[in-house]
Amino acid sequence: MAKxxxxDCKILxxxxxxxxxxxxxxxxxxxxVPFEIKRVFFLYDVPTEEGRGAHAHKTLHQFLVCLSGSFDVQLDDGENxxxxxxxxxxxxxxIPPMVWAAEANFDAGSVCLVLASDVFNESDYIRNYDDFMRYVNELRKI
Structure with a gap:
């Protein structure tokens, strides 16, 4: 697992x-997109005050497109x-693996398309920020 x-997150x-x-x-x-697409899903009807995401992936790549409206993607690698x-x-x-990402500030009517490099696998998710930081710190030692 590379740091x-x-x-490494790029707008394309x-x-x-x-x-x-x-x-x-x-x-x-x-x-x-820089990967084979194996899963597609989309987010919609997200209340303006709510957010989505707030996790990282160990190996999965994602590509987010705002099809309608707008939203922000907050990115965190443990240092930046x-x-x-x-x-x-x-x-x-x-968004490559091992970057914490959270979507927020959705306009009413926004639609977010997500393309993923693999099928859903719960064990690939890091859903707790403290756990994410532990993974990041382990990678720094390698």
Missing amino acids: RSVH DLPKVTDPRGNLTFIEGEKH RTSVHLNRPWRGLH
Whole structure:
């Protein structure tokens, strides 16, 4: 398990086909995102005062796209913190493993698409921040 940083999280522009009838954006795994897509899910109807996420993954990569509205993604690698605002459906955020991520400040009607590098596996999640910091500190020793 490699140590990751919030600096490894990257905003990637997706293809955008502009047409007078409306725009189209598409995503192909391993071409537009840096992993094979094995799972897709989306968040919606999140109350403005609520947040989602607030966990890290040991091996899973995620790619978040704001399809509608806007929200912030708060990123933490145990040493550095940053926040990314997503509000364009042709722009996504790649989050590699071992970066704590939390989504917050959802506009009403926001929709967050999440592409994942693997199927759901509860044992890959680190849901407690203190546990996350223990993992990060172990990685520093390697």
